[in-house]
Amino acid sequence: MADAVTPPGTVPARAAEAPRGARGPRRRADAPPGRLRRRLSTYWYAWAMVAPVVAVIGVIIGWPLVRGLWLSLTDADEANVERRIGVNRIEATYEFVGLDNYLDVLRDDVFWDRLGWTVLWTVACVGITFTLGLTLATMLNRAFRGRTLYRMALILPWAIPAFVSVFAWRMLFNERNGILNGVLGNGGIDAVPWLSDPTWAKVSVIAVNVWLGVPFMLIAMLGALQSIPAEQYEAAEMDGANAWQRFTNITLPGVRPVAMTVVLLSTIWTFNMFPVIFLLTRGGPAGSTDILVTEAFRLAFVSSPRDFANSATWGVLILLLLVLFALAYRKALRKQGEVW
């Protein structure tokens, strides 16, 4: 990224190394400007084309990231950050406190509770979603009447914005009047406290997230299944492999490359899944469904006073966890010989 902007400060360094490649004294004289100009004239359109994205990443991802790191080392909260009231500007008065925030967070049980639930939530959601997605894709990946209709129905949850679907589910889950409890009541079963009991609330948020996530898996897996050559199945059938053996020995290895990418993406998305939990339970009852990101959001924007420093600390810790996960995942892939 730094190269793409060609900082002018690097010119002398380049100039110093350029003459080594040049051959007589005459060329030596005009080599320095030539090198830079040649690089510019060779690459200027490539650099011009990537410049907007570099600017976007630098200004609105890089800069806030650095600021976030800085905030996590201070005691910034609602009362002492820089802000405007009308035309008056109030200067920031928060102070540097070192690693205190990190120590506080890591010593507190809340963080570890949330982390445990976040891991459980991620594993459960991704596991169930992947299994269902692959199963449905296998079922859809053949010719039969109504295939298109089924496919359209199954990807509908993807087409509707997540926050709308979450409200729909909230209505279904409504404890006193919702249709789920209504149907159960007609069957003589007691009302289930879908969203107000800690355990049921966890089941409910996972169910909704699985419902939202299956279509993506389904489409990705259908694509993967269709890339497996049919000859492999024919050969296996000639050799007497039954359906299950064909599935485990041809289908599963065949979808592996796509599955790896999709599972990685889906894990990161689920880990960061904000709307489902925030809109369905607001992290309740009593924080039992709060994952790390909703807790970080709550600290900064819902609780009072707004605690920006602590929220930033949680944010940095979340980022660290994700980076560690991605590195471990990559290493695992390397070990199994995937080139990624």
Add this chain to the structure above:
Amino acid sequence: MATDTAQPDGAGPGGEPEQLPGPRSARPAGPLPAGRAGRAPRKRGERSRAASVGLHAGLLVAACIAVFPPLWLLVTSFKPKSETFSLSFVSDFTLGNYDHVLNDTAFLTWFGNSVLIVLVTTVIGVFISSTTGYALSRFRFPGMRPLMWTLLITQMFPFAVLIVPLYNLMSRYGLLNQPVALVVTYLTIAVPFCAWMMKGFFDTVPVAIDESGRVDGLSPFGVFWRLIMPLARPGLAVTGFYTFVTAWAEVAYATAFMTGEENLTLAGGLQTFVNQHTQDWHLMTAAAVLIAVPATLVFGYAQRHLQSGLTAGSTKA
């Protein structure tokens, strides 16, 4: 929909692994005449009747679960307030909820805010990510590898690490409650992924086309704009669609950055119907339907390209 024309291989060579070009008339229910006259061996690609029933039953259950919540939302939006939670499909059909939402709430303002933000984000996002994708796909230039890594890594950024500093920066420059704050923020989500995906698409366009364009005297930008962009239309559709959906459905930033009733986007506005203070489920359902319809239409248009786009993007990663 057009899915079957777009990828007829559902029944073709790649789609149905067990199907040979055999007789297809007996497809869904297995060989009918063979039932009693001794057990004729089943042909390849034909299912037993039990397997067929199981297949349809499984898919039917899954489809019902997938369709029911949105369907119930739609059905409920036509019921008056007193009947919101009744279990029957239709009771006292009324359009009153829609009338109220459209005329007596700020819904249209929210809708306008959302449309403005989403359109601007999509246009800017798709344009700058396609120039970047093209450069990454065609040119070998210094700084290319670091850029690709940066794009990959920023895709993983949790919003939680950016939201607080962004909020503070926005409030410092007086951008809170301004649409531009959300446009800028959504670009951070959309651009890295879109650039990566567009690179995958441009990789599938033969380089020979670029070369012939250069030979005929086009500049590198001319090649990009006049030759490659028209060819990459499916890719543009997918990235545009992705940006649209992301921005249309984003909740966290919209909730944090936009306050005050006239500044909300749809994601924030919908929350005002059902919260600690109000329980206007009947209005919420009507608003939800009005929000979901445009998104579903865009999705229906783009989903033809989706499968190829996803696999192209993911396997190239």
